[in-house]
Amino acid sequence: MMTEARTAALPSGERSPATEVAPILEVRDLAIDTGTSRGPMRLVENVNLSIRPGERLALVGESGSGKSVTARAIMQLDPSMRLTGSVRFAGTELLGLPERSLRSYRGSRLSMVFQDPLRSLNPTMTIGEQVAEPLRIRGVSRREAWRRAQATLDQLGVANAGHRMRSYPFEFSGGMRQRVALAIALVAEPALLIADEPTTALDTRVQDRVLKLMDTIALERGLAVILITHDLGVVAGFADRVAVMYSGRLIEEAPVDDLYRAPKHPYTRGLLDAVPRLDTDARTLAAMPGTPVSPDARPPGCAFADRCPVRVDDCLSVRPVLLPMADAAHAVACHFPIERESK
Amino acid sequence: MNTPDILTVRSITKTFASRGRPAAKALDAVNLSVSEGSIAGLVGESGSGKSTLIRCIMGLERPDTGTIIFDGTDMSVAGREEWRKFRQQVQLVFQDPFSSLDPRMTVESTVGEGLVIHKKSMVKNHRRELVATALESVGLSASDMNRYPRSFSGGQRQRIAIARAIVMRPRLLVCDEPVSALDVSVQAQVINLLKSMQAESNISILFIAHDLAVVRHLCDSVSVLEHGKIVESGRSTEIFGNPQADYTRSLIAASPIPDPAVQREKSRSSLAQ
Amino acid sequence: MLRFVGRRALFTLLSLFSLVTIVFMLIKIIPGDEAKVAAGDAATPEMVEATRVRLGLDQPVPVQFLAYIWRLLHGDLGTSTTTFQPISTNLSAVLPFTLELIALAMMTTVIVAIPVGMLMAANRGGPVDLFGRVLTVVMAGMPVFWVGFMLQLALSSTHTLPISGSLSVQYSVQQVTGFVTLDALLTGNDSAFRDALTHLVLPVLVLATPQIAVIIRTMRTSLLGELDEDYILMAQSKGASRSRILIRHGFRNAAVPTVTMIGLQVGYMIGGAVIVESVFARPGVGAYLTSSVVQKDTFAVLGAVLFIGAVVLITSFLVDMFQIVIDPRVRRGQLEVTA
């Protein structure tokens, strides 16, 4: 249902999330450096992403691969990170923008949800105050902000919202808290939502409900979503396109169907083979040996080389760049992408 | 099922009284069994009572009513000697591989600790040998013995925790969400390790998890726990193939499948309903 | 809520009762004869015995204790065995000096430490923070009496600030409340007011210095802890300004441990006040308590101890109330327990 219904909501009414619509966010050659006790460290490099209005992009990778760092860089939430490259949002370059102007984007056109729904709400402020805050910051009157906050909570299925706005986060369950976090992110009607593992801390059934809500609202509002997760099941049900990260670099990007049907990067393949599926009885998982290299131990060449089953010696020294395949929608950073296999 | 049960949990009830609130039933007449040499799964959402059940089984918590029977012995009337045997033959692996290992202890002393406690007479060299074998059987190397936990990844730490358990040559391994904190690629390594241990050494495993796919993949039988009650139990293939309880069905329906086509089909049919 | 206050009041009374009991017993254990002190140096043994009977000191200790409690319940703190005045009269003459000192020191602490702690946390790792951290270590390490003596030494030759007493001899203030500064202000005696304040500067500084260091550190650490929480990231991603994040979000949560610490410090501060009063030759509970102990003036000691106990308990009650106001989790917990 998702792909068809969603594209119908797009202005162009075309089948594919309209290539002719300008991207709402365009990240070019983003590199993120930070200072550590052992000197500067490059956490993330060469990240290129672009997302159009109404589109859902999933950013996938194992823990430590740089997903959260990238999300925070787009929002420029961490002043200790040095960012280079370009982050254009709705035509405006965000990198180098003074803090004041950045603030006018954050929470209103561009907003974010975090993984831990308990820790991401202020324990001593009422739910209502917190949901209304993005509007209050922008000078919306108390009454109006409260009214819109209530409407947003209603829309997110928080029963009896008017009453519960006077409660505090600790009086809510995990799933409800995450709805509140979503309401905070959505109350000012942003154009882009970055959701960093929004359902990882939730039970399966609660996760399912929250994802469906995000789906419905994004659809209604034509909202673009970057969903950050390590759960390939969640991605399959939500995203249009998937970008896979490994050790601070993008290693593959493709429309969701292509990526699952025919992954081109040995790492993506390995990941997909390692996930147990509830709908089959296949008994052995193909476990990739080893663990991801940390960003400060990356070899000059391919970061996946030490675990790659098809590596050649040159992979260690020559770095593969993310290049589009002949089928332009699918890009991969590997010297020897997997050929389409006959199954 | 003609293999005997290594562990039987019979009608365990556990209530936590808290001041000001009505007493909460964390476990309500729970029955569960693990047959010798099999992997039994226990699934349930957070707060359903999984960890409480484990604490009752391990004797860390006294159930209000009900009995735990290990290898034919009713543990509620067991004496000192039987408990000693129990502590040696039943080993526990925790969820969080980061906090369950003492950061100041080397891998060798962590893994060998149980041997020091239970087999006092064992000579040091023999102990080293057993530790090395255990490490190798979980895919680590004997040369890792002098390292500290902090220099290992999450998956490797979980292997250390498993090595610590199996070095005692337990007959039953109780695992409380041992892969929940791990990444997919590492999770697969641990799942495969448990599976091969079962095949090679005929160990029995009680495996607690909230991820149904992992349980289906690994377990021979499953019990589903909802708010302290077992709502369904049986052979894995039957439960996942033909779930009876509404609760089980809703859990299955909510579990995402890593396949876009299947997911689309699922949400289409859930809309049709 | 009412039940909570009721419980707390009961708890406070019980604590005061235990305090009085323990102190009473301690005084009785200390060697020395109260009757002898009370009767005076020149008294004959017969006179001492007569005094003993008059004061009820011939009774067994438990009887004396019960008699004291009975009078206490009727609001009678007893009569001093050295000044022969009611303890309440003596105390009300010295209490204002101590209260004034402590209140001003506490205000100084809060006014200085809270913003400085916040400033340091906001500039974590920056020059302000580093300098502040070094300074607090130095400040916290300085013993009260030593700082007092040093300041007196430094200032005795310059005459910029008075180094002892509470008011210069040329002034006199009509008594209204007993608080010299307040009375001077109320009676419109400006110059006396200024003089009284200058007498407070050094004692307050000496008393507040270590407290300021402790509170700065508490404020800084708890605010830093809060700033690392995800809800701060969330506030940032709402577009909140830096000051809004610090004050509306961080400060509100960091205030809970900080106020608890301030409450605890009040106890230490009274201890400090005893020393400061003796160093700066100020009248006050400190001086009163010291002399009463020396003279084994039982009721005077008990009266002073009751006062100190009351201040500490009232502070802790206020701290709890503050937490209930600011932290919904505490509020809920308290109301649930009493519900």
Ligand SMILES: Nc1ncnc2c1ncn2[C@@H]1O[C@H](COP(=O)(O)OP(=O)(O)OP(=O)(O)O)[C@@H](O)[C@H]1O
């Ligand atoms: N010591 C205790 N005192 C009071 N209540 C308790 C105690 N231990 C557990 N509970 C309650 O018992 C229920 C079951 O808790 P338990 O820890 O067994 O859940 P779980 O299934 O292991 O959950 P999770 O998946 O989150 O680990 C919960 O409602 C919990 O709050």
Ligand SMILES: Nc1ncnc2c1ncn2[C@@H]1O[C@H](COP(=O)(O)OP(=O)(O)O)[C@@H](O)[C@H]1O
């Ligand atoms: N502020 C920081 N300073 C130094 N290293 C960091 C910082 N934040 C994250 N990292 C490192 O950057 C890498 C990517 O982290 P992150 O983006 O959080 O991963 P994930 O993909 O799990 O979200 C990790 O190796 C992490 O340790």
Ligand code: SF4
């Ligand atoms: S570049 Fe070489 S090492 Fe890297 S994934 Fe491709 S084949 Fe493997």
Ligand SMILES: [Mg+2]
């Ligand atoms: Mg992350």
Ligand SMILES: [Mg+2]
């Ligand atoms: Mg648990």
